[in-house]
Amino acid sequence: MCSSVAPFLRDIEAELDRIRQVGLYRTTRTFDSPQGNVLRWQGVEKLNFCSNDYLGLANHxxxxxxxxxxxxxxxxxxxxxxxxxxxxxxxxxxxxxxxxxxxxxxxxxxxxxxxxxxxxxxxxxxxxxxxxxxxxxxxxxxxxxxxxxxxxxxxxxxxxxxxxxxxxxxxxxxxxxxxxxxxxxxxxxxxxxxxxxxxxxxxxxxxxxxxxxxxxxxxxxxxxxxxxxxxxxxxxxxxxxxxxxxxxxxxxxxxxxxxxxxxxxxxxxxxxxxxxxxxxxxxxxxxxxxxxxKEYWRREKLFDLIRYFRTSAAEISLPIGASETPIQPLIIGDASKASELSDRLFAEGILVTAIRPPTVPRGTSRLRITFSATHTLDQVDRLLAGLLRHRVYWEK
Ligand SMILES: Cc1ncc(COP(=O)(O)O)c(C=O)c1O
Incomplete structure (x- = not known):
């Protein structure tokens, strides 16, 4: 390694350490399936609740x-x-x-x-x-x-x-x-x-x-x-x-x-x-x-799913925001806790990426849950059951 580069790399490593320490380190995950309500990761299927493919057209x-x-x-x-x-x-x-x-x-x-x-x-x-x-x-x-x-x-x-x-x-x-x-x-x-x-x-x-x-x-x-x-x-x-x-x-x-x-x-x-x-x-x-x-049913189904999710969420007192759109945030607060919850769900087959600062204000880290017209009620139930299993992260 050329020695003139070393000080820059040291600074970069120090900055990366700082990001890790405050729980804001970001990593990418690589999927090997088309976009959809289920994604395949390392040969394992994960229910996808964080894409913006709201009408399910990305692989139509x-x-x-x-x-x-x-x-x-x-x-x-x-x-x-x-x-x-x-x-x-x-x-x-x-x-x-x-x-x-x-x-x-x-x-x-x-x-x-x-x-x-x-x-x-x-x-x-x-x-x-x-x-x-x-x-x-x-x-x-x-x-x-x-x-x-x-x-x-x-x-x-x-x-x-x-x-x-x-x-x-x-x-x-x-x-x-x-x-x-x-x-x-x-x-x-x-x-x-x-x-x-x-x-x-x-x-x-x-x-x-x-x-x-x-x-x-x-x-x-x-x-x-x-x-x-x-x-x-x-x-x-x-x-x-x-x-x-x-x-x-x-x-x-x-x-x-x-x-x-x-x-x-x-x-x-x-x-x-x-x-x-x-x-x-x-x-x-x-x-x-x-x-x-042409396909009005996509929007109708999407909003049916959103209503179903919100009604079911209210029944378990899940503190989601006041949104009426496919974006349903579950605010956790602490960045490390939001990441931990996301990781636990992922291990159980549910993908909802944690969103942390600077994307959202400090103290409002969250799971940004999103819906697509291709989700099924059964999939929404599985998401709700997963969130309920980990209620310790969101119960006040
Ligand atoms: C509100 C808003 N505007 C603009 C963009 C940027 O669009 P693009 O991903 O095409 O760069 C995004 C998301 O990525 C967004 O959420």
């Missing part, structure tokens, strides 16, 4: 077929960024389908949701001329995006449009962009979107809603968290959606008025300087969008 035959067809036509790699030569007719077709489904003027595809959020904050944000305001519990990608945008960053009390309004009033005439998750990724609760949209309109702030966990799940027709309250493009000018969750794929989109999309194309560095999504992904996501519009 229609998506596999779409990929195979597109593979024959386009091959694998997209070759370059969309602006160079990476954009195919599969990209255009998906953008058009999404624009129609979301009832927005235009859509632009991004390689990940993280990059979509980074693009929105950096290209549409005010920079040094103003403020970006975000919910305290926004997803990390929105928080990072605000910081990297060079705007002044302000965070308002969680899911509280009045707190947002106070900040908007205090910072008066400056340009303002407001960022919020629709469904909060670690808590499953839904932002007061109507109130936030009204406040933004009143104070001439541009509103961006990241609907990563609502899109294709919420709303009478699966159009997402904006559908229920009937929020149009005039109310929420910028909507972000991702493909890696309910749509069972990978990638993301931004939907909004034409000038917004045009400015993203001109200025969004995570769009300009990244290889385009492969066409096979676009084809698969478009197939998923068809299923979202």
């Amino acid at each position: 035959p229609a998506l596999r077929l779409a990929v195979n067809h597109a593979l024959d036509h386009y091959g694998l790699g997209s070759g370059a960024s969309q602006l160079v030569c990476g954009r195919s007719s599969a990209h255009v077709s998906l953008e058009n389908a999404l624009a129609e489904f979301t009832k927005r003027d235009k859509v632009l595809l991004f390689s990940t949701g993280y990059q979509a959020n980074l693009s929105v904050a950096t290209a549409l944000g005010p920079g040094r001329r103003g403020y970006i305001l975000g919910d305290r519990l926004n997803h990390a990608s929105l928080i990072d995006a605000a910081v990297l945008s060079r705007s002044r960053v302000l965070r308002y009390r969680h899911a509280n449009e009045h707190a947002l309004e106070e900040l908007l009033v205090r910072h008066g005439e400056k340009q303002k962009l407001v960022l919020t998750d629709s469904v909060f990724s670690m808590d499953g609760d839904i932002a007061p979107l109507e109130g936030i949209a009204t406040v933004c309109r009143r104070h001439a702030a541009m509103l961006v809603v990241d609907d990563a966990h609502g899109f294709a799940v919420l709303g009478a027709t699966g159009r997402g968290a904006l559908e229920g309250p009937g929020l149009s493009q005039a109310d929420v000018p910028v909507m972000v959606g991702t493909f890696g969750k309910a749509l069972g794929g990978f990638g993301a989109f931004v939907a909004g008025p034409e000038p917004v999309i045009d400015l993203l194309i001109q200025k969004a560095r995570p769009f300009i300087y990244t290889t385009a999504l492969p066409a096979i992904i676009c084809a698969a996501v478009e197939a998923a969008l068809v299923l979202v519009q």
Whole structure:
């Protein structure tokens, strides 16, 4: 080992030790099955209650077929960024389908949701001329995006449009962009979107809603968290959606008025300087969008399961959060205890990864339980029985 590297490695080891000592060390697990309600790990099946594949589409035959067809036509790699030569007719077709489904003027595809959020904050944000305001519990990608945008960053009390309004009033005439998750990724609760949209309109702030966990799940027709309250493009000018969750794929989109999309194309560095999504992904996501519009039973079954879980959880006094979405957090508090509970369940065949700081605030480590339309009642019962066996971790 070159001796000049040794001091760096010593520092890195010390940092790793520190992370281990506070119970926040992270490891990856490798599975050898497709995504689904059961995953195979080292030849053993584990019931999966932590994926974002809410509609059970990640391994759906229609998506596999779409990929195979597109593979024959386009091959694998997209070759370059969309602006160079990476954009195919599969990209255009998906953008058009999404624009129609979301009832927005235009859509632009991004390689990940993280990059979509980074693009929105950096290209549409005010920079040094103003403020970006975000919910305290926004997803990390929105928080990072605000910081990297060079705007002044302000965070308002969680899911509280009045707190947002106070900040908007205090910072008066400056340009303002407001960022919020629709469904909060670690808590499953839904932002007061109507109130936030009204406040933004009143104070001439541009509103961006990241609907990563609502899109294709919420709303009478699966159009997402904006559908229920009937929020149009005039109310929420910028909507972000991702493909890696309910749509069972990978990638993301931004939907909004034409000038917004045009400015993203001109200025969004995570769009300009990244290889385009492969066409096979676009084809698969478009197939998923068809299923979202055809197979209503997936959302109905998903919400039946959620209701069943919540009713059964109440019967055993399981202290889950107030969420009505597929994300059902069981707050344990201490990070090491949350990991221990997760490990015990895993040993018994149930996979629910522990979520710890900095993903969630200190003292709120949790099991983030999620449901998919492909779960069965029997599987939910097995989860509940597992949690009951380990009640010592959550009983107050
Ligand atoms: C609310 C939210 N926004 C954005 C992202 C990032 O999306 P992606 O995984 O496509 O980068 C995620 C999750 O990963 C998320 O939960």
